[in-house]
Amino acid sequence: MDCARWMRACTGAAADVLAAYPTVPHWAVGGHSLGGAMAADFAGQNRGRIDGLVLWAAYPARNDDLSAVELAVLSISATSDGLATPEKIAASRALLPQTTRWVTIAGGNHAQFGWYGMQTGDGPAAISREEQQGQVIEATLQVLETIAGREL
Secondary structure, eight states: OOHHHHHHHHHHHHHHHHHHOTTOOOOEEEEETHHHHHHHHHHHHTBTTBOEEEEESOOOOTTOOOTTSOOEEEEEEETTOSSSOHHHHHHTGGGSOTTOEEEEETTOOSGGGTTSOOOTTOOOOSSOHHHHHHHHHHHHHHHHHHHHHOOO
């Protein structure tokens, strides 16, 4: 399946989940790497329906400017990430709201956001997977708690 078709299938699945649970008052979407870019696109296409966006080693595509969208955004990156590099994450700042919370995991890399082993082009991690994922979980829970308590 080509990338564009795959992205449409994934964003369609997200829309199906929202439709299946119409009484849920607050929604957040997020993802790692390309999944985060897809979540950013979905959030932009569903303004007013999505309250939060969580990006794990991810950033929006250049055509997904969310800077003026009322959205709680968390961007978690890692200093040893060889794919979503610190420079790419920094370049994405203009595409996200000024209220975006930026978390950088010292010594973390791209692959340790997941559990799939080393990835070509990634940097070596200087911390354990457990330490990195613990920091990801803590920051993600904080933003989700903020969204759940927000008056929109």
